[in-house]
Amino acid sequence: MDIDELIDAVIGREGGFSDHPADRGGATRWGITEAVARAHGYHGEMRVFPRDEAVAIYRRIYWVRPGFDRIADAAPDVAAELFDTGVNMGPAVAVSFLQRALNALNRGAADYPDIVPGPRIDDATQAALTAFLARRKPHGESVLMKALEALQGERYLDLAERRPANEAFLYGWLANRLG
Structure with missing residues (x-):
């Protein structure tokens, strides 16, 4: 999938306007929270937040x-x-999940050096991914996907355990975000 298809899929999953009382994100439209929309210059009512602005935010941010x-x-x-x-x-x-997985899969830094965690895909992370995929082909990407989904699933469970109100979302997170 290209980025346009990925964005369309997210918007399709997230739907239109939502303001669930248990959701700390508050009012959202197209999956974009009011805080994110405001931070990117939108000043109108979230019920009418334009889809094209959501697409631009997804692509850029x-x-x-x-x-x-x-x-x-x-x-x-x-x-x-x-x-x-x-x-x-x-x-x-998300970046931290990739960096953690690559560090854990590098066989004690035998395949490539450990990555210093950071908030973006930097040159070191990109080089580690390239080295991992070259070393572990043809199944490296699918194994890495399993590691990423394991980290994501664990985080969802932790969020629900630490804040019971998040239990309202756990089933949907696991059903729609994993696998």
Whole structure:
């Protein structure tokens, strides 16, 4: 999938306007919270937040800024998963999942050096991913996907355990965000 298809899929999942009382994000439209919309210059009512503004925010903040576009050619499934995770948990969380997984899969730094965690796909993260995929082909990307989804699933469970109001969302997160 290209970024336009990924954005369409997220918007399709997130739907139109929502203001669930248990959702700390508050009012959202197209999956964009009011706080994010305001931070990017939108001043109107969230019920009418334009889809094209949501698309622009998804592309800029959840695809380009964290650097998922940098790895899309080499690992399209990983880039798509990171984009989706970043939309739901924040791009820095998604990047940290990739960096943690790559560090844990490098066989004690025998395959490539450990990555210093950071909020974006930097040159070191991109080099580690390239080395991992080269070393572990043809199944490396699918194994890396399992690691990313395991980290994501664990975080969803932790969120529900730490804040019982999040239990309202746990089933949907697991059903729609994993696998």
